[in-house]
Amino acid sequence: MAIRTRQEYLASLKRQKPRVFLAGEEVEDICTHGRFLPGLNSVSITYEAAHDPLFADLSNLFSPLTGEPITRWTHIQKDEKDALVKTRLMRRLGEKLCACHYRCLTSDCLNAAWVTSFEIDRRYNTDYHQMVQNIVRRAQEEDLVIGGAIVDPKGDRRYRPAEQPDPDMYLHVVEKRADGIVVKGAKAHSTAAPYTNMLCVFPCRPMMADEKEFAVAFFTPVDAPGITFICKEPPSPGERRELENPVSSRFGQLETFIVFDHVFVPWENVFLCGEVEFSGLMLSVFNSFHTWHKCACRAASMDTAIGALSLITDYNGTAQAPHIRGYLTDMILSAELVYAAALAAAVDGHTHESGVYIPRRIYGNAGKVFAAMKLGEERYFLQEAGGGVVTTLGSEKDYFHPVTGPYLEKYLCTRDDVAVVDRVKAIKLVEDLVASPFAGWYHGMCISGGATSQTLRERVLADYNLQGVRERALRAIDRK
Ligand SMILES: Cc1cc2nc3c(=O)[nH]c(=O)nc-3n(C[C@H](O)[C@H](O)[C@H](O)COP(=O)(O)OP(=O)(O)OC[C@H]3O[C@@H](n4cnc5c(N)ncnc54)[C@H](O)[C@@H]3O)c2cc1C
Known part of the structure; x- marks a missing residue:
């Protein structure tokens, strides 16, 4: 097997x-x-x-x-x-x-x-x-x-x-x-x-x-x-x-x-x-692999969030508003940059004598820290664009209830070609991504999981050729 x-x-x-x-x-x-x-x-x-x-x-x-x-x-x-x-x-x-x-x-x-x-x-x-x-x-x-x-x-x-x-x-x-x-x-x-x-x-x-x-x-x-x-x-x-x-x-x-x-x-x-x-050494190689993986899977989750924002704003009738287009663009920029960090780590690695190809650590670490910081922004966009209903709407028990259901069906309608049940599902999708216990866990995982962001920032600083660029600056002022 x-x-x-x-x-x-x-x-x-x-x-x-x-x-x-x-x-x-x-x-x-x-x-x-x-x-x-x-x-x-x-x-x-x-x-x-x-x-x-x-x-x-x-x-x-x-x-x-x-x-x-x-x-x-x-x-x-x-x-x-x-x-x-x-x-x-x-x-x-x-x-x-x-x-x-x-x-x-x-x-x-x-x-x-x-x-x-x-x-x-x-x-x-x-x-x-x-x-x-x-x-x-x-x-x-x-x-x-x-x-x-x-x-x-x-x-x-x-x-x-x-x-x-x-x-x-x-x-x-x-x-x-x-x-x-x-x-x-x-x-x-x-x-x-x-x-x-x-x-x-x-x-x-x-x-x-x-x-x-x-x-x-x-x-x-x-x-x-x-x-x-x-x-x-x-x-x-x-x-x-x-x-x-x-x-x-x-x-x-x-x-x-x-x-x-x-x-x-x-x-x-x-x-x-x-x-x-x-x-x-064990920790360092693990870290090179893990943050690289995290960048790729974070980009995948960002895609889900981008899709959710596109859907909820369509159903709400705001998809074409300039600020919503701006939110979408910013989210796509982040997703592609985080994915680019994963790709860079993948192509710019090195082969260790034992035969293992190790992804380049600085790109995975930088991408993971960037992704963790961008998660707050992603949630701002989703919550702001989705509207208060994302956090305030009652449960599906209310939607399916014979007394309360018809009220919700009436007042949650936005336009004829959007079934109210679909809009409720989209609202609940955004709630799941930004305002649920799961969203809280996911935020914690992005910040602290796989090494706390501060540790990764210190590694990025250590891996970066600071001395090299300082010498470049010295050349620029004719001191070298
Ligand atoms: C959702 C989630 C999933 C996880 N999954 C796993 C897993 O599968 N396996 C696993 O082993 N771990 C896992 N972790 C643990 C994760 O790797 C750690 O939380 C992370 O490495 C930070 O360690 P810590 O929690 O002990 O925080 P701390 O080390 O206490 O860090 C908290 C803050 O204190 C600072 N700090 C700590 N020590 C010092 C010091 N001496 N001087 C100055 N500042 C200091 C840090 O820089 C940071 O800012 C997971 C964490 C989360 C949130």
Whole structure:
């Protein structure tokens, strides 16, 4: 089985027995629990796309490792062409209306682990890289979803991991055994984690010489003893609605706090253990992949917002107003610039000696920060153009009610060729995108998810050739 179907993905989850809590209750079966459905639907679009003739050409390829058909999510990226196809796939997947399918994390983790383990082996003669190759082969053969468990609770931000009064604020090794290691700590915000097949756990910051026990990276099954998932209720209604939440009643992700209480990890799943100087490399390669992916999927979500603005203003009779044309133009400028950042990262990358083609970091990081800032503006445009009704209109229960329904049908009419039900749906679409719990979650994800914007700004500053342009300025004033 190289390319799974949605059913095979769900069947794989049924075979796992993670310890999951949601809203104060232990969840026996996440596959039958309604609150998990939008998350399962979201991940599933990558499986559905693989079997959909409209997406299969972009999604699927033959693995150089196994020689079998695989999806791009488990592929070790070889070159610029691979990166370009993936960029196009990410934007095209926007047609499915899902703002975050989370499969990019599988790619980010596998490619970053491939590079990191290669470099550590080269320096220390370890055999991590063979282990990572085995994991990648398995991920390809079984078409796995891999979750990223990276960001620790971190405690008091003024202190480094080794200085924290409670050492568990950063996940660390508490015991080394002949057959593996035992780790303790937590990862504070892992999206989708309980419905992945495997977690990739690694440090959220470069570690220093006295922080060896915190420099640890490994893969683990989600149901390893000692792992507990404490989930936040998802920003989705959890049931398909007729008019309301057209996006978030189908799609959305669930966030998780993961506790690692003395979790045993066999050596064959470990690819960094004490080699402090390589903890930053893992993060850096992951970051190059992840922000590139985020630019492409952000452009895809911007397309949805642009379509929504075009539709609601048509139904309202304002589509031709100059300021509305201006909003649309500005939104299109942003979408294309963010997508251009993804394309630039894809074509201007480099091939690492391990064979991984790494997207150019500065473009992905700059694009992701720009996209996060532009989300507020996008919402301003949608809310302003849609009008107050986007935030004030009652629910579909009122629209379908025998007493209130006819009033709404009368007063929400704009013109004869626009069915009122269509206008209500368009209003509810815009509400879902700007004024719903889902919209709040999505805003948080765009700003903080995949590294906080400030961290990315610092990396952009570090990657930019500031010295070079300063020298140019010195030449301009004849000082050089
Ligand atoms: C929706 C969503 C999904 C996410 N999904 C995942 C996931 O799948 N896997 C995962 O591992 N993580 C995930 N994250 C976590 C995300 O990567 C982090 O939230 C992000 O890296 C910021 O870390 P933090 O939350 O600890 O914030 P903080 O590090 O506390 O940062 C908050 C602010 O404090 C500043 N700050 C922090 N420390 C210092 C300091 N020492 N000095 C000066 N300023 C400081 C920062 O620059 C920033 O401005 C997700 C987050 C969100 C919101």
